[in-house]
Each structure stands twice: as structure tokens, then as C-alpha cells.
Amino acid sequence: MKALMQRVTQAKVEVDGECIGQIDHGILLLLGVDKDDSFAKADQLLHKVLHYRFFSDELGKMNNNVQQVAGSLLVISQFTLVADTKKGLRPGFLGAAPPALGEQIYDYFVAQAEQSITLATGQFGADMQVSLTNDGPVTFMLEV
Template identity: 65%
Template sequence: MKGLIQRVKHASVVVDGETVGQIDEGILLLLGVEKQDTEANADKLLDKALKYRIFSDEQGKMNLGLKDTGGELLIVSQFTLVADTRKGLRPGFSSGATPEQGEKLYDYFVQRARSQHNGVATGQFGADMKITLLNDGPVTFMLDVT
């Protein structure tokens, strides 16, 4: 399971012209699910994302996690994160979860996030989404728990 996290001033997701999720300051998390992923992987990634120290403390050092700041979390499914890009000019998706498995683990991840943190918004699994964000820094990290 992979999560690309971006520290944002604000972010939103639009599907078919309608805003389905939006946050103010916090983290935009793009979530990629692979075939071998389990609920344990989801729990581990969520814990890491909520505690990963990417926000500045009083001294301006990246020393605080989302849990510390009370910022918001926007979770968006993105299967392209698990693409194999090592060879050729076309990504391969053989390691990606099936849509059914991906949606099940995405829903589990979102449910667990909402039970552990206030201010959680989402995109729409499997939809053509338009994402707008103001990356703060920019600060972007790939979290991989597989």
C-alpha cells in the first residue's frame, strides 16, 4: 500500500462538476492499493500518515504530525501510484489490486481514518476526479508500507 502525502493549505475534489470533498490546512493523501495489501497494511499506513512529522513547530522545524496540529485529511484513491514504471514508456499495473479489493481497502482506510481523526474528507472511488490543491512548501512524501 502506498500513500503520497502532500502538506496543503487547502485541497478539494470535484466529480461531475460537484465538490465531493474539501479540506483546509492539512494533508492530501493519494492512496494506492496493491494485490498483496491487507487491513494491517492500511492500519500501518494510516498511523504513519497521521503521525508523520511534516508540519513546523515553534522553531520552524518539521517536527509535528497531523495529529499534533489538528489539521484535516483528504483521502483520494489513486491506482496509478502502484504502477510499475521501471521499463518502457507505458506503465504496468499488474501489481495493482482488483477494483473490488481496492475499494474494500479504500473504504476500510477511510472508516479507520474517521474513527481516529476529525476533519476527514474523501474523493469518490473509481470516479474521474479533478483535484485542486495549494501545496504548502511544497512538501510531498511517498509512504510505502509493503
């Protein structure tokens, strides 16, 4: 399971010109599910996302997590994160979860996250337009 995590001052996602999810200060999380991923891995990744200290404290040091700064989370499914890009000039997707499994684990991740943080989401499998203001910029790739 992979997540590209960006610290944002605002982010939103649109489908067919309609805003379906929006946050202010917090994390834009692009989530990729591998074919070998599980609910246990989703739990591990969520714990890491919620507790990762990459928000500034009063001294400007990255010591706070998203919950400590009362931030929100925007979760977007993005299977391209799990692409194999090691060889050639075209991505390979053999390691990506099949759509049914990907959606099941994505939905589980979202349901678990909703219990701990203010949350918005994209639409699994949709053609989405995502806009954001990256704060810093600060971006990290997390894997479990």
C-alpha cells in the same frame, strides 16, 4: 500500499463539476492499493500518516504531525501510484489490486481514519479533479 502525502493549506476534489470533498490546513493523501495489500497494511499506513512529523513547530522545524496542528485529511484513491514504471514508456498495472479489493481496503482505511481525524474523501473509481495548494511544497511517498 503506497500513499503520496502532501502538506496543504487547502485541497478539494470534484466529480462532474460538484465538490465532494474539501479541507483546509492538513494532508492531501493519494492512496494506491497493491494486489497483496491487507487491512493490516492499511492500519500500518494510517498510523504512519497520522504520526508522520512534517508540519512545522514554533521554530519552523518539521516536528509536528497532522493531529498536533489540528489538520484535516483528504483521501483520494489513485491506483496509478502502484503502476510499474521501471521498463518501457507505458505504465503496467499487474501489481494493482483488482477494483473490488482496492475499494474494500480504501473503504477500510477511510473508516479507520474517520475515528481519529477530520476527514474528506474522493469517490473510488470516479474521474476526479483534484486541486490543492501545496504548503512548502512538502510532499512524501510512504510505503508499507
